[in-house]
Amino acid sequence: MNIRFEISEDRNGIRYINLEAFDTDAEANLIDALRKSGIPIISLVAEENGQLVGHILFGPVTLDGDKPNISIAGLGPMAVLPDLQNQGIGSRLVEEGLKQCKRSGYEVVVVLGHPNYYPRFGFSPSANYGINSEYDVPAEVFMVKEIHAGALNGRSGTVIYHQAFKDVILKFAGGEHVGTKIISSDLQNQEVILE
Numbered sequence: 001m002n003i004r005f006e007i008s009e010d011r012n013g014i015r016y017i018n019l020e021a022f023d024t025d026a027e028a029n030l031i032d033a034l035r036k037s038g039i040p041i042i043s044l045v046a047e048e049n050g051q052l053v054g055h056i057l058f059g060p061v062t063l064d065g066d067k068p069n070i071s072i073a074g075l076g077p078m079a080v081l082p083d084l085q086n087q088g089i090g091s092r093l094v095e096e097g098l099k100q101c102k103r104s105g106y107e108v109v110v111v112l113g114h115p116n117y118y119p120r121f122g123f124s125p126s127a128n129y130g131i132n133s134e135y136d137v138p139a140e141v142f143m144v145k146e147i148h149a150g151a152l153n154g155r156s157g158t159v160i161y162h163q164a165f166k167d168v169i170l171k172f173a174g175g176e177h178v179g180t181k182i183i184s185s186d187l188q189n190q191e192v193i194l195e
């Protein structure tokens with residue numbers, strides 16, 4: 001399996017993976033919206049025998065706290081084709097993505113996701129650092145990882161995601177699953193939102 005950066009020819013394949021892995025098209029639309037927004041995303045694909053099987057995206061988020069000048073990446077969405085899940089593809093994507101975040105100069109990565117999955121990569125509840133999500137979610141699902149040890153020392157505040165995330169609402173089922181659901185019909189056509 002090969003992990004590499006997204007190229008333009010991958011866009012339909014990435015959309016397909018996200019449509020297959022999630023209940024709705026919210027994540028696929030979100031990825032398209034983030035690309036169009038022009039923010040510097042890190043978008044990696046997992047490729048096996050010429051087929052795209054997984055995808056992960058990181059984008060910049062801000063800390064709306066007393067010291068906002070820290071470089072933080074938000075992990076997500078990420079997805080693996082359902083038939084190929086639980087084979088380590090997601091783990092490879094997270095590990096390679098974290099390396100790339102470090103190369104790109106990020107000091108911290110945050111993720112809103114499965115509380116049983118991300119701790120294995122060094123994420124822990126953000127509340128331990130006095131860092132909050134802007135979304136009303138259970139504390140254990142918003143997690144943080146310092147890429148540079150001590151980067152969060154003396155810092156606190158609320159992490160703010162790109163506007164495109166605000167049009168999806170998080171959905172939880174027993175703390176085991178995190179997905180997103182469209183709450184704005186405008187999201188059906190991202191061009192309406194972004195232009």
Ligand SMILES: CC(C)(COP(=O)(O)OP(=O)(O)OC[C@H]1O[C@@H](n2cnc3c(N)ncnc32)[C@H](O)[C@@H]1OP(=O)(O)O)[C@@H](O)C(=O)NCCC(=O)NCCS
Nearest residue numbers: 021078079080085086087088089090091113114116117176
């Ligand atoms: C989450 C996801 C990307 C993980 O990719 P993957 O290739 O299956 O992950 P890996 O094979 O590296 O790791 C498998 C582990 O993840 C766990 N896992 C998979 N999906 C999970 C979920 N929904 N909730 C909690 N843990 C989950 C498995 O139980 C397994 O744990 P184990 O190693 O202790 O047995 C993939 O399951 C997926 O695409 N899920 C649907 C979309 C999604 O929920 N994306 C993440 C949003 S935060």
